[in-house]
Amino acid sequence: MISIIWFRKDLRLFDNPALFHAIAESDCVIPIFINDTSACPMGGASKWWLHHSLSALSQSLGRKLVLRQGNSLEILQQACQETEASAVYWNRRYEPESIKTDKTIKSTLEENGIQVKTYNSHLLNEPWTIKNNQGDHFKVFTPYWKHCIARSKISACLTIPTLEKLQIISGCSLESMNLLPKEPDWSAGLRESWMPGEAGAQDRLSDFMNNLSGYKENRNRPDIHATSRLSPHLTWGEISVRQIWHTMHRTLETRQTLESDALNFLSEIGWREFSYHLLFHIPTLPTQPLRQQFADFPWQDAPEAFKVWSKGLTGYPIVDAGMRELWHTGYMHNRVRMIVASFLIKDLLIPWQDGQAWFWDTLVDADLANNSASWQWVAGCGADASPYFRIFNPVLQGETFDPKGAYVRRWIPELANLPDNFIHQPWTAPDAKLSSAGIHLGYTYPYPMINHDMARKRALELYKTL
Template identity: 55%
Template sequence: MKGAGVNVETFNGSLLREPWEVKTGSGGPYRVFTPFWKTLKEIGPARAQLWPNSRKIAGPQKNPKSDKLSDWGLLPTKPNWANEIAQNWTPGEQGARDRLNHFLNNNIDDYSAGRDRPDKEFTSKLSPHLAFGEISPLQIWTATYDKMAGGNISDEAAMKFLSEVAWREFSYSLLFFNENLPEKPLRENFADYPWRDDPEGLKAWQLGLTGYPIVDAGMRQLWRTGWMHNRVRMIVASFLIKDQLIPWQEGAAWFWDTLVDADLANNSASWQWVAGCGADASPYFRIFNPVTQGGKFDPDGDYVREFLPELKKLPKKYIHAPWKAPEDVLQAADIKLGKTYPFPIIDHAMARERALEGYNEIRSA
C-alpha cells in the first residue's frame, strides 16, 4: 500500500486497550479484577472514538458477480430450530446500535439493582454484537460516558455497566497471558479433581431435564434463543461442575456450540471462575443451591414458566421445587413427575458434600 501512496495504520477495535497496556505497578498482567478495573478506568480507552465522524470509503461501483446467499440454503428448515433465535436478535451494526440506545434510554438505571434478575430485561444483551464485532467496546464506553456527562443517567449505573464491559477486557487479558485458558485450569491442582464420567447426566443438563427448574429453564433459554442470562449461566455452570461433578470443559464446549455470543475469552474465563480454578475465581466451596437461587432471583417464577411451559400452572410456592408439591397441587397443574417433568436427577445436599470432599482431596494433595 505504501507504494500506492496510501498510509495504513491498524487499531484494535475489539478491546478498549491492548492486554499488555493494562499493567500492574511492576509491569505484569493483573490476576485480580478490581485493581485491573481501577487501572483501566484511570488510563481510559486507547483513543477517542472515530465513528460517527469517520469518512466513508467508497466501495466498488458495481457489485461483483456472486451467488445469492439464500441459494446456499444455509438456514435450517426441517425443523427450523433457528426460528426463535432469529426472532430474538437483529444481527448487524444497526441492530447493535439500536440495542445500545434502547438500553441506555430505558434500562441502565435499573442495571445495578436488577442485573441479576433473569425474569426482567435489565441487561444490555449486547454480547452477541460484541462477539461478532458489530459494535466496539469503545462505542459502548463513549455513548455511556456521553449519557452520564449529559446528566441523563446516574454515575453509579454507568460505572457499574462499564465495569461489566471491563470484565470482558479482563477475560481477554487472561487469555492473552494464558493461552491454555480454554483447556487447562489456571490453578493447576484442579487438574487432579475427581471428576465423574457421566454422559447421561451431561445429556440431561444439556436438554434442560435435571429436575431443577431454574437450571432447566436456563438450558432451554440457551437452546431456544442462543443466549442465557448471566446469573443463570452461573447457576447452571455451578450445577454441572459442583452437583454433577462433570468437568467444566464439557460445559464450556456446550456453551461454545450453542451461544450466539460464544467468545473464547469470556467463556473460558467464566467457566474457570465458576469452577473456582481461575484467576480471581469465586471460591470452590461457594456451591449454589438451585432452589434458593431460583427463589431469590426469579421470585415469582416468571422466568421458569416462560421456558418450562410444562410447569406453567404450578403455584409460585413450588415453582423452584416441584417435587415438594403435594399430589393434589401437581394434579391441578397437570404435572406428573417423572413423566411430564423429571424428578431431580441428584440430591443437592448430598452433591454438595461430595463436591467439598473432592475439593479437600486436591487441597491436601
C-alpha cells in the same frame, strides 16, 4: 494505491479503524470476508449469526462485500495478485490461534512487498498495554479495572467513511458458505430473538440507554429485561466498545442519578476486557485450569447426565429454564449461566470444559475469552475465581433471583400453573397442588436428577482431596 480491508469480527462501518484508514489512505479498496475453513470451528449458533451479520454488512457496503472460502493466507495472496493491491488492512484479534495465523499472514505478505496495517477495534485497552506495578499482567479483576479506569483516555470514535472507493471482485455467494442450519432448521427461536448486524446493535444500545435506570439493582434478575443483550453484537464487532464507553460517559455528564447503574455496567464491560487480558497472557485458558491442582480433580465420565443437563431436564426448574432459553434463543442470562455451570461442575462433577464446549456450540455470543474465563471462574480454578466451596443452591438461587417464577414459567410452560412457593422445587408441592396445576412428576416434568445437598457434600469432600 489499491488496498484490501479484511473484515473479521468487526462487522460494522462506524468506528471501524481498519475500514476508516483503508479508505482514507487508498484510491480503491476491496472489502473481503473470508470463511476460513482451516480455523477453529464455529458453533452452530455462531454460524447462524454470522450469516445474517454478513448479509447486513454486505447491504451497508452497497453489496460490495467480497465473500471467499478457504485458507486466509492463500485467499489474501490471490486477491492481492488479482487486484494488484499493495496494502492489506485489518483489525487485530486476540485468540491464541488467531494471533499465530495473523503473524504468519503479516510476515508472508510483507515478504511479498505488501504493506500490512493493523488496528484495535475490539477492546478499550489491548491486553499488553495494561501492566501491574511489577510490569506483569493482572490476575485479579478489581485492581485490573481500577488501573484501566485511572489510566484510560479512550480515543474518540471514527466516523463512517464514504464508500465510493469500494470495488468488488469475484467471490462466492453467502448461501454457498452453508452457515445456516438445514434439516432440521432449528433457528426459529434465534430469528424471533435477534436482529444481527450493525443496525440491530445500534437499536439495542439506544433501547438500553433508555432503560439504564435500575441496571445495578436488577441485572441479576432473569425475570426482568434489565441487561443490554449487547453481547452477540460485541462478539461480532457490530458495535464498538469505544462507542459504548463514550455513550455511557456522555449520559453521566447530564444524568448523574444514573451514575451507579452506568459504572456497574461499565465494570461488566471491564470483565470482558479482563477475559481478553487473561486469554492473551495465558493462552491455555480455554483448556487448562489456571490453578494447577484442579488438573487432578476426579471428574466423572457421565454422558447421560450431560445430555439431561443440556436438554433442560434436570428437575431443577431454574437450571432447566436456563438450558431451554439457551437452546431456543442462543442466549442465557448471566446469573442463570452461573447457576447451570455450577450445577454441571459441582453437582454432576462433569468437567467445565464439556459445559464450555456446549456453550460454544449454542451461544450466539460464543466468545473464546469470555466463555473460557467464565467457566474457569465458576469452576473455582480460574484467576480471581469464585471459591470452589461456593456451590450454587439451585432452589435458593431461583427463589432469590426469580422470586415469582416468571422466568421459569416462561421457559417451562409445563410448570406454569404451579403456585409461586413451589415453582423452584415442584417435588415439595402436595399432590393436590401438582394435579390442579396439571403436573405429573416423573411424566410431565422430571424429579430432580440428583439430591443437591448430597451432591454438595460430595463435591466438597472431593475438593478436600486436591
